[in-house]
Amino acid sequence: MKSDSKILIVEDEGIEALDIQHRLTTLGYPSPEVVLSGEEALERIESIRPDLVLMDIMLQGRIDGIAAAEQIRAGFDIPVVYLTAYADDDTLRRAKITEPFGYLIKPFKERELHVTIDVALYKHKMEKKLRENEKWLATTLKSIGDAVVATDKDGRITFMNAIAEDLMGWKLEEVAGNRLSSVFNIVNRETRLRVENPVEKVMIAGAVVGLANHTILINRNGREIPIDDSAAPIKDDHDNIVGVVLVFRDVAERENSLAEICRYRDELELRVGERTTELLLANEGLSKYARKLEGLNKELQEFAFVTSHDLREPLRKIQTFGHMIGKKYRENLPPEGLDYLSRMTGAAKRISDLLDSLLSYSRIITKPHPFQPVDLAAVARDTVSDLEVTISKAGGTVTIGELPRIEADSVQIRQLLQNLVCNALKYCKETEKPRVRIHGRTTGRICEIFVEDNGIGFEEQYVDRIFKPFQRLHGRDEHYDGTGIGLAICRKIAEHHGGYITARSTPGVGSTFIVELPSSQS
Amino acid sequence: MKMNSRRGIHLLMADDDCDDCVLAKGAFKDAQIDGEMHFVGDGKELLEYLQHQEACTSGDDTLPDLILLDLNMPRKDGREALAEVKSDSRLKTIPVVILSTAKEEQDVEFCRKAGAVDFIEKPVMFEEWIEIFRLLIDRFVLNRNAG
Numbered sequence: 291m292k293s294d295s296k297i298l299i300v301e302d303e304g305i306e307a308l309d310i311q312h313r314l315t316t317l318g319y320p321s322p323e324v325v326l327s328g329e330e331a332l333e334r335i336e337s338i339r340p341d342l343v344l345m346d347i348m349l350q351g352r353i354d355g356i357a358a359a360e361q362i363r364a365g366f367d368i369p370v371v372y373l374t375a376y377a378d379d380d381t382l383r384r385a386k387i388t389e390p391f392g393y394l395i396k397p398f399k400e401r402e403l404h405v406t407i408d409v410a411l412y413k414h415k416m417e418k419k420l421r422e423n424e425k426w427l428a429t430t431l432k433s434i435g436d437a438v439v440a441t442d443k444d445g446r447i448t449f450m451n452a453i454a455e456d457l458m459g460w461k462l463e464e465v466a467g468n469r470l471s472s473v474f475n476i477v478n479r480e481t482r483l484r485v486e487n488p489v490e491k492v493m494i495a496g497a498v499v500g501l502a503n504h505t506i507l508i509n510r511n512g513r514e515i516p517i518d519d520s521a522a523p524i525k526d527d528h529d530n531i532v533g534v535v536l537v538f539r540d541v542a543e544r545e546n547s548l549a550e551i552c553r554y555r556d557e558l559e560l561r562v563g564e565r566t567t568e569l570l571l572a573n574e575g576l577s578k579y580a581r582k583l584e585g586l587n588k589e590l591q592e593f594a595f596v597t598s599h600d601l602r603e604p605l606r607k608i609q610t611f612g613h614m615i616g617k618k619y620r621e622n623l624p625p626e627g628l629d630y631l632s633r634m635t636g637a638a639k640r641i642s643d644l645l646d647s648l649l650s651y652s653r654i655i656t657k658p659h660p661f662q663p664v665d666l667a668a669v670a671r672d673t674v675s676d677l678e679v680t681i682s683k684a685g686g687t688v689t690i691g692e693l694p695r696i697e698a699d700s701v702q703i704r705q706l707l708q709n710l711v712c713n714a715l716k717y718c719k720e721t722e723k724p725r726v727r728i729h730g731r732t733t734g735r736i737c738e739i740f741v742e743d744n745g746i747g748f749e750e751q752y753v754d755r756i757f758k759p760f761q762r763l764h765g766r767d768e769h770y771d772g773t774g775i776g777l778a779i780c781r782k783i784a785e786h787h788g789g790y791i792t793a794r795s796t797p798g799v800g801s802t803f804i805v806e807l808p809s810s811q812s
Numbered sequence: 813m814k815m816n817s818r819r820g821i822h823l824l825m826a827d828d829d830c831d832d833c834v835l836a837k838g839a840f841k842d843a844q845i846d847g848e849m850h851f852v853g854d855g856k857e858l859l860e861y862l863q864h865q866e867a868c869t870s871g872d873d874t875l876p877d878l879i880l881l882d883l884n885m886p887r888k889d890g891r892e893a894l895a896e897v898k899s900d901s902r903l904k905t906i907p908v909v910i911l912s913t914a915k916e917e918q919d920v921e922f923c924r925k926a927g928a929v930d931f932i933e934k935p936v937m938f939e940e941w942i943e944i945f946r947l948l949i950d951r952f953v954l955n956r957n958a959g
Contacts, residue, residue, distance in 0.1 A: 603913045607831050609936045617938070642936075649914075657917070 295341035295411055297322040300331040300358065301373065302350045306396075310344065310373075310403070317404050328353030332361055340368060342411055344394070347374045347381060356381070359388040369414035371406055439536045440524070445469050445489045448533065457517075457540060459510030470536070479504040479516065488521035489534045496531060498522045507538070516541050587655070594652040598645040605645070608638045644760075647775035650705075651759060654782045659699045661787075661811040666693035666739065669700060670728045673707040677715075684715045684724050691729030696737045697810045702783045707741070709776040710803050714743035716772065717801075732809055739805040747795040757781040757791060780805070787811070821847030821953055823945075824876035826858040826893065827911070828885045832934060836880070839941035845949055850876070855888030859896055862903055876906060877953045881928070883912045883919060891922060898927040907952040 297319050301307035307324040314322040323338065325331045328349050335343065343362060347355040359370040369391040374381075385393075391410035394403060431438050437454035441447055447470055450462040458473060465473050476485045491499045501519045508514055519538030523531045612635040616628065623631070670690045674681070681688055688711060711726055718724035722744060730739040748756065755761045759778035777791075780803075784791040789807035823845075825836055833851050840849045852858045858879070865874045879897070883890035890910065897903045907929045912919065915933045923931055929952060935941055 599914055603829070606913065606934060606936055610835060610938060611831075613936070614938050 294320055295407075296320065296338065297342050297344060297407065298331065298334060298338065298340040299324045299344045300326075300328065300349065300355065301344070301346045302326050302348075303346075313400055313403060317400065319407075327351040328355065328358035331358050332365075335362060335366055335368065339366075342391075342407060342414075343368055343370045344407075345370050345372055345390075347372050347385060356384050356388060359385075359390060363388055367418065369410045371410050436537050436539045439470065439474070439538075440533055441470050441489055441536070442533045443493070443531055445471065445487070445493070445534070447473070454538075457507065457509060457515060457538070459513070473510070474536075475508045476501070476505050476517070477508060478502070479506045488519060488536055492521045492523050492534045493531060496523055501538070516545050591652045591655045594648055595656050598648045598652070602642065602645055605638055605642050609635055609642065612638065644773050644775075647760075647773040647779075651775055651779055651782060654702060654779065654786055658786060659701045661697050661699055663695060664698045664700045664703055665695050666703070666730060666737075669704050670707055673704055673711060676708065677711055680712065680715060684718060686715055686718065686724035686726065688726040688728065691727060693728070693730045693739070694732040694737050694809070696732075696807060697812075698787055698807065699783075702786065706780050706783045706805065707739075709780050710741040710805075713776055713803075714741060714745060714801070717745040717748075718743070719746055719798075735809050737807050737809045739807070741803045741805075742800065743802075744800040747797040747799055747801050749797060750793075750795055753793055753795075756793070821845055821878075821949060822876045823847065823849040823878050823880065823949075824852065824858070824861070825849065825880040825882075825911075826852045826855060826885065826890070827880070827882040828853050829882065832882070832911075835938065835941055836945075839938065839945050843942045843945045843949075845945065847877075854885040855890060855893030855896075858893050859888070862897070862900075866902060875903070878948060879906055879908045880911045880948075881908050883910060883923075891919075891926070894923060894926045894928060909948055909952070 297314055299307055299310050299314075299322055301310065301324065304326070307326070311322050311324050323334065323340070325334050328351055331343065331345070332353075343359075345355045345359050349355050349358070353361075355372060359372070362368055362370055370388065371392040371394060372385055372390050373394050373396060375396040391413055392406040394406050398406075431449075431451040434451070435453065437457050438449070438451045439447060439454045439458075440449035446467050447462070447465050448467075450458070450460070450465070455461055460473050470489050471487045474487065476487075477483060478485055485502065485505050488499055488501060499521050501517070503518075505517055505519070506514045507517045517538045518541045519536060521534055521536045524533040524535055526532045612631055615623075616631050616635070620628070667690060670693055674688045674690065677688070707728065711728070714726040715724050725744045727742045728740070729742075730737060732738075757777050757780070760774045761778075781791050784805050784807065787807045788811070789805060791803065791805045793801055793803045795801035823840065825833065827833055827836075837849060837851075850861070852861050858881070862875065865876075868874055881890045881894060885893075890912070894908055894910075897906065897908060904927065908927065910919075910923045910928045910931045911934055912931070913934055915931060920931045930948070932944060935944060
């Protein structure tokens with residue numbers, strides 16, 4: 291075996307030392323060094339760090355071979371092989387404590403020397419590796435957050451890490467060699483019955499086993515810790531079970547947060563449920579209210595309708611008989627009487643007009659027609675044709691621009707356009723012929739209709755007032771007569787279609803009425 | 813004009829409104845129509861009158877030449893009466909004109925379908941009443957008989 295290991299020879303007999311040095315050189319060990327005493331050896335080791343020391347037990351000087359080896363073992367990780375010519379029992383006993391890696395009894399053969407050195411070097415290398423492994427394992431076991439307990443095949447504790455010690459309440463040295471079952475008391479949380487020892491289960495199953503849920507460890511101090519664990523067999527090269535390793539952890543925190551999450555969830559569900567119920571109740575209340583309102587509204591509209599209908603009859607009589615008096619008995623009445631009579635029939639006529647307005651206003655809600663596709667351009671043309679006489683009397687012109695098709699109550703739309711055009715013709719300037727333009731467009735799902743005029747206009751601050759029933763911006767005695775229902779009807783029609791009406795105006799310049807309607811009613 | 817040569821034109825008006833009956837009577841008179849006008853107060857009376865006239869004699873001459881029918885009346889309203897008249901094989905030939913306070917779209921439609929020949933809103937001016945009588949007689953009695 292080729293070796294580049296550096297060897298230090300500690301031998302106080304010069305000739306022998308030189309002989310060994312020579313033999314080692316022959317065997318291929320590079321430049322083996324010789325020192326003559328223990329003190330010198332320790333010094334030299336410090337500086338050259340040999341791979342192995344051949345140490346004569348019997349050394350002259352203060353430190354003999356065994357003492358020197360003792361110090362080497364304590365201070366350096368270097369294997370020592372003793373050289374001795376003879377050894378009494380006492381010496382051997384002393385030598386043994388220093389855990390030497392071999393003995394060479396003088397005189398020895400070259401081969402003996404070689405084998406002993408190689409075995410010592412190999413053994414040392416293996417031991418070092420083992421120590422490293424152990425260190426690695428110990429560090430690993432110490433560092434992991436779980437408790438680890440190992441037992442032998444009889445279930446006797448051989449190892450516990452710090453966390454295991456902490457959870458179980460026992461130190462390894464207190465329980466090493468004891469059966470795990472004597473210190474690892476686990477019960478079911480609900481039944482309080484003892485749970486089968488996982489180590490025994492592993493022994494029987496020969497495989498990894500886990501603990502059932504809701505297992506509680508009752509430790510040395512009586513503390514109850516909910517745990518979660520698993521146990522695995524430790525097997526040798528021949529698959530024989532030689533022990534068990536048990537890993538477990540404290541799940542109290544997890545269970546607590548789980549319980550808390552569950553509690554929050556339950557609470558949340560409860561609240562959602564409560565809110566939902568509240569909402570449902572509120573909704574139900576609202577729709578009841580809406581239905582009631584709708585009913586009341588309809589009732590009110592019908593009331594207005596029936597009232598105006600029934601009022602017309604006696605009113606007509608006042609007018610008719612008034613006229614008859616005026617006609618038949620004209621000669622019998624003084625001028626004053628005729629004036630009173632004319633005022634009376636005039637007032638009756640006015641009530642009649644108001645009732646007509648009220649009727650058409652309430653008809654929008656009480657007597658609607660079904661929504662259907664409507665060509666606004668065609669409706670506008672019909673409207674203009676209906677109003678031909680009115681338009682020519684006013685000396686005006688009405689032009690029709692682009693107009694879209696929409697879904698609507700065509701009768702109402704016709705009324706809407708008619709009212710807007712009449713309105714535009716009515717409020718014209720004395721100095722200018724009325725010009726009215728109707729046009730519209732569809733943007734997205736909204737249709738806009740514009741009716742523009744060059745009339746007298748109005749202050750925009752009154753825009754809300756003009757769409758209210760019987761609200762007028764002009765006195766009745768002024769040039770502009772009317773009941774003040776036309777634009778209110780327009781608004782009612784727009785609202786009936788789910789739209790609205792507004793207007794822009796500049797006094798003395800003109801007005802634009804804008805009707806926004808949904809393109810479709812679905 | 814064989815009938816009015818015998819006994820003149822026979823008008824029947826069904827209306828519960830006394831004022832309107834007074835007006836109608838005056839207008840009939842002022843229109844100087846040769847004939848007579850009878851009045852009943854509601855639809856039930858109208859049917860009874862017609863059935864009685866029908867049973868009395870076998871001739872057409874006792875039945876009215878034109879019926880003026882109001883719509884809103886007690887016991888049996890104009891709509892029911894119209895339907896009954898028009899379902900009677902003998903009576904259905906008599907033209908019926910609706911004379912009502914208001915001209916509601918749905919009423920006009922209903923009456924047209926039920927067989928009324930015209931639907932007139934009661935006028936405000938007395939002169940209009942006279943005009944209406946002249947027009948109706950001309951259109952539904954004289955021309956009809958002539959044709």
